[in-house]
Amino acid sequence: MADPVAKKQIFSQEETNYELKIPYLKRLFKFLLPYKKWLVLTLIFMFAATVADLVSPYLLKQAVDHYIPKKDFNGILIIGALLILMLFVNKECSKNKIRLANRTGQMVLFDIRKALFDHVQSLSFSFFDKNSTGRIIVRIVNDVNTLNNLFTNGIVNVITDMSSLVLAAIIMFSINPKLAMVTFAALPIFLVVLFTTRNAIKRNWRAVRRKIANLNAYIHENISGIRVIQAYVRQKVNRAIFKDVIDDVFLSWMKAVRINGIFSPAVEVCSMIGTLIIYFYGVKLLKINGVTVGTLIAFVSYLDRFWRPVVTLSNFYNQLLVASASSERIFEVLSIQPEIKEDKNPVEISTFRNSIEFKNVWFAYKDEEYVLKDVSFEIKKGMMVALVGATGSGKTTIVNLLARFYDPQKGSILIDGIDLKKISFKSLRKLIGIVQQEPFLFSGSILDNILYGKPDAKLEEVIEVCNFLGAHDFISQFEDGYFTQVNERGNRLSTGQKQLISLARLLLQNPQILILDEATASLDTHSELMVQNALNKVMKDRTSIVIAHRLSTIKDADLIIVMDKGKIAEMGTHESLIRKKGIYYELCASQIRFVKAG
Numbered sequence: 001m002a003d004p005v006a007k008k009q010i011f012s013q014e015e016t017n018y019e020l021k022i023p024y025l026k027r028l029f030k031f032l033l034p035y036k037k038w039l040v041l042t043l044i045f046m047f048a049a050t051v052a053d054l055v056s057p058y059l060l061k062q063a064v065d066h067y068i069p070k071k072d073f074n075g076i077l078i079i080g081a082l083l084i085l086m087l088f089v090n091k092e093c094s095k096n097k098i099r100l101a102n103r104t105g106q107m108v109l110f111d112i113r114k115a116l117f118d119h120v121q122s123l124s125f126s127f128f129d130k131n132s133t134g135r136i137i138v139r140i141v142n143d144v145n146t147l148n149n150l151f152t153n154g155i156v157n158v159i160t161d162m163s164s165l166v167l168a169a170i171i172m173f174s175i176n177p178k179l180a181m182v183t184f185a186a187l188p189i190f191l192v193v194l195f196t197t198r199n200a201i202k203r204n205w206r207a208v209r210r211k212i213a214n215l216n217a218y219i220h221e222n223i224s225g226i227r228v229i230q231a232y233v234r235q236k237v238n239r240a241i242f243k244d245v246i247d248d249v250f251l252s253w254m255k256a257v258r259i260n261g262i263f264s265p266a267v268e269v270c271s272m273i274g275t276l277i278i279y280f281y282g283v284k285l286l287k288i289n290g291v292t293v294g295t296l297i298a299f300v301s302y303l304d305r306f307w308r309p310v311v312t313l314s315n316f317y318n319q320l321l322v323a324s325a326s327s328e329r330i331f332e333v334l335s336i337q338p339e340i341k342e343d344k345n346p347v348e349i350s351t352f353r354n355s356i357e358f359k360n361v362w363f364a365y366k367d368e369e370y371v372l373k374d375v376s377f378e379i380k381k382g383m384m385v386a387l388v389g390a391t392g393s394g395k396t397t398i399v400n401l402l403a404r405f406y407d408p409q410k411g412s413i414l415i416d417g418i419d420l421k422k423i424s425f426k427s428l429r430k431l432i433g434i435v436q437q438e439p440f441l442f443s444g445s446i447l448d449n450i451l452y453g454k455p456d457a458k459l460e461e462v463i464e465v466c467n468f469l470g471a472h473d474f475i476s477q478f479e480d481g482y483f484t485q486v487n488e489r490g491n492r493l494s495t496g497q498k499q500l501i502s503l504a505r506l507l508l509q510n511p512q513i514l515i516l517d518e519a520t521a522s523l524d525t526h527s528e529l530m531v532q533n534a535l536n537k538v539m540k541d542r543t544s545i546v547i548a549h550r551l552s553t554i555k556d557a558d559l560i561i562v563m564d565k566g567k568i569a570e571m572g573t574h575e576s577l578i579r580k581k582g583i584y585y586e587l588c589a590s591q592i593r594f595v596k597a598g
Ligand SMILES: Nc1ncnc2c1ncn2[C@@H]1O[C@H](COP(=O)(O)OP(=O)(O)OP(=O)(O)O)[C@@H](O)[C@H]1O
Pocket: 129, 365, 366, 371, 389, 390, 391, 392, 393, 394, 395, 396, 397, 398
């Protein structure tokens, strides 16, 4: 049976508000402005196709009323030729209209997606803290996809349908107003059906979309968490939940289709009533007020051209609702401002000369929940500084602030006396290199990944760096060497190998300040030794800030900063802190006890 807890989690997805929001739609349509010329051309094709389509019944009327009774074969031939010409114009113009509309639509989607992607890339870490990867992907892929129908067919079709409907009615009224009035007698029936089913249809399609969103979320979570799922042998339970989720989609879909199904027959019934009226009432009117057999034939055709677009037009409203909801979510992301902004007149620093200084720094990830409280310290050029302390004491937060992934709420961080906020992003990123606990490799080759640090580096330079770090041997053992493809996250490589590749990437970038955030924490003893050796080489002659749980690796640090609940509890060298017999002494003692016990 499905796990109720898991099921509840899926259904806690965000709710979507399907109301027509004109300001969002207006903003959305602004994306069409660069393609004005194409739009105008599309409209011209559309108009030509509609006119050609509407001329045909009138030509038929002429043939029936004038040429057939007189057996005027020349006249019939001309009408026939004109009918073929109209058909050709209609088909050609429709083809071009569809091609142009699709092209414009796809370009608009491309622009929206590009705007979203560029914007998301510029956002600060705090945005990614609040939004899961899945949610962001849904914005860039699914929400933009839902606009597809609107931009590729929806808008053009609705204009085509509206003009066909209006023109057909106008022509009918101009041919014979009395007959036209009676023909539309079924319109009130349609309006009743429309207003009684509209809300139910809206509600049911909304339910379908919610169930599909649940399905997407569940698949995303299962694929991302596949290792945990397999480790806990949860496949059977998850399969049962998945079946429930699919069943929900199926049932809600069938219900929506059933209700939607009322609509189309209603339109057909109305159209049929209109046709019957034309035949019954029209025959009575024959020869009165100029009503001819041709008029009746033309009326039946125009009536069809009036009712046919009605179903598509009502679907368009649905499309608009979905587009309005998606655009609301898209613009919500686009309106988020990056919290970390570059100074208007940024200072370029090419060389780190003296020191890094934290001056009375206070920082909270949210509101007033400070995780760093009045932190002050100074790191001189060339020093190796270690940050130690219990989990959650604020070590990673300190390096996150130094890399300017976040800005402190109070206090300041200075590099060579210059506030971090004034330094250009480019020189800061060049100055500081970070090695994380979980190295991240992109899809592409090993070489591509290393070149990330310096795109214009030559292969010889890359090999030299890898040789220096002790990575060349294992890379050259692969069949394709440096051109070996690593898929996303580098699944084909061991964590130690990935770490060495990320170190090669870092060394090519040649940063003057290094941040090592538990770079060896997830490695086995052999890999740890290999990576630690490489790290020692990278750290040589550089200023480095190291976070390490294994205290033996930082014994020789020039300065050890001991963090406790967001505050600096102790600071000094290994010897001085051991002598102090404080928190650091306790941490060392507990690790020795742990090693001995092991
Ligand atoms: N992105 C975040 N959003 C909100 N709170 C966070 C975030 N990152 C960390 N915290 C909180 O800030 C506090 C300090 O976390 P930090 O990661 O700096 O500790 P740490 O000393 O590096 O811990 P560890 O040794 O486990 O990595 C913790 O209470 C943590 O829960």
